[in-house]
Amino acid sequence: MKKHNFSAGPCILPQEVFQEASQAILDYNNSGLSILEISHRSPAFVAVMEEARSLALELLGLKDKGYKALFLQGGASTQFLMVAYNLLEKKAAYLNTGTWSSKAIKEAKLFGEVVEVASSKDENFNYIPKSFTIPEDADYFHCTSNNTIFGTQIKKFPSTAKPLICDMSSDIFSRELDFSKFDLIYAGAQKNMGPAGTTLVVLKEEILGKVSREIPSMMDYQVHIGKDSMFNTPAVYAVYVSLLTLRWIKANGGIKAMEERNEQKADLIYNEIDRNPLFKGFARKEDRSPMNATFNLVDEGHKEIFDKMWKDAGVNGLNGHRSVGGYRASMYNAMPVESVQVVVDLMQELENKA
Ligand SMILES: *Cc1c(COP(=O)(O)O)cnc(C)c1O
Numbered sequence: 001m002k003k004h005n006f007s008a009g010p011c012i013l014p015q016e017v018f019q020e021a022s023q024a025i026l027d028y029n030n031s032g033l034s035i036l037e038i039s040h041r042s043p044a045f046v047a048v049m050e051e052a053r054s055l056a057l058e059l060l061g062l063k064d065k066g067y068k069a070l071f072l073q074g075g076a077s078t079q080f081l082m083v084a085y086n087l088l089e090k091k092a093a094y095l096n097t098g099t100w101s102s103k104a105i106k107e108a109k110l111f112g113e114v115v116e117v118a119s120s121k122d123e124n125f126n127y128i129p130k131s132f133t134i135p136e137d138a139d140y141f142h143c144t145s146n147n148t149i150f151g152t153q154i155k156k157f158p159s160t161a162k163p164l165i166c167d168m169s170s171d172i173f174s175r176e177l178d179f180s181k182f183d184l185i186y187a188g189a190q191k192n193m194g195p196a197g198t199t200l201v202v203l204k205e206e207i208l209g210k211v212s213r214e215i216p217s218m219m220d221y222q223v224h225i226g227k228d229s230m231f232n233t234p235a236v237y238a239v240y241v242s243l244l245t246l247r248w249i250k251a252n253g254g255i256k257a258m259e260e261r262n263e264q265k266a267d268l269i270y271n272e273i274d275r276n277p278l279f280k281g282f283a284r285k286e287d288r289s290p291m292n293a294t295f296n297l298v299d300e301g302h303k304e305i306f307d308k309m310w311k312d313a314g315v316n317g318l319n320g321h322r323s324v325g326g327y328r329a330s331m332y333n334a335m336p337v338e339s340v341q342v343v344v345d346l347m348q349e350l351e352n353k354a
Contacts, residue, residue: 004339007317008148008292008330009170009191017244017334024240035240040233048236049229052243056200059246059255060179070201070221070229071239076169076188077103079199083142083165083184084108085219089211093117093138093162097154098125098147099323100167108142111213117141124324125150127284134160139210140183146171148191149321151294151328152287157181163207171291172200173249174333175259183207192291192332194242197235249333258333265331265340266290272344278302278351282324296326302354309346318343 005012028035053069088111096119108114118129140163146153148170163183170191184203190196217223273281273295282294320326
């Protein structure tokens with residue numbers, strides 16, 4: 001039986017993508033070759049890479065606006081240091097909204113001064129700080145749009161003249177934003193875009209070339225741009241499956257349609273969390289993430305029975321991250337509304353039993 005998969009990442013992808021991706025392993029486009037055994041320099045794979053880069057920009061509304069898209073390796077965690085390597089000359093400003101922001105800050109400190117403009121650590125990152133000032137002399141401002149672990153999301157990004165850098169690993173392609181406000185966006189594929197192994201970086205070329213240090217080739221955005229994201233062997237299969245997912249997003253109405261369905265799913269589960277006396281939400285209401293809903297039992301005594309109920313119902317990956325406890329329902333683009341309804345029904349069933 002196919003499970004209802006609420007895993008936070010790697011995570012659910014569209015069934016159609018799994019089908020096509022598995023076929024390509026056996027025989028890619030009737031070529032008599034597997035996608036896994038062809039050269040990354042072959043016309044067949046170069047076409048995959050080019051379409052993936054171009055479609056990413058198209059879906060974000062950034063085509064012909066001075067942006068480049070790259071599919072790199074090393075995960076979003078490598079972007080924590082690459083951003084600073086390429087852009088931090090003296091001082092950078094960071095908003096600390098959780099574990100991933102904190103890790104980005106740690107890496108940036110290796111390259112210069114880091115000003116933490118605000119932090120929500122005082123309340124275990126259950127909210128997004130709203131008022132802060134970005135220092136005049138900062139080289140850039142960095143934030144995390146969706147906090148996968150704590151279930152919070154930035155709804156309104158600061159207006160700043162500084163380059164705006166954003167880790168969108170867990171909500172890219174999930175909601176409409178004016179993406180042209182950002183100078184560099186990065187996202188590990190495995191949350192909302194594809195399998196683990198590749199990271200999308202979308203950047204404005206004009207922000208590069210302003211630091212005085214020498215940058216090793218693999219860490220240098222300019223090198224990757226110059227080689228059309230093929231400086232070394234890319235993660236061919238991860239890029240291919242990401243392309244299939246991007247095509248799926250486009251065929252299903254683009255980001256706008258994704259956002260509508262994501263809001264529907266979020267309303268469904270948050271309404272139940274607020275209504276059901278056995279549960280309480282973790283994140284502050286105004287900062288709640290439609291991607292990752294975090295919630296706890298009011299009485300931990302119900303844990304054993306509830307855990308058995310959802311596991312018996314074929315629900316996977318509902319356990320909360322250890323730093324929050326309780327539950328986390330990750331509802332990325334590919335998650336059907338029906339799967340969220342299954343969890344809501346179980347919450348109601350628990351209430352009726354208790
Ligand atoms: C998962 C995650 C990361 C880390 O991604 P890796 O690809 O494992 O390095 C960074 N930022 C956010 C917001 C994440 O959700």
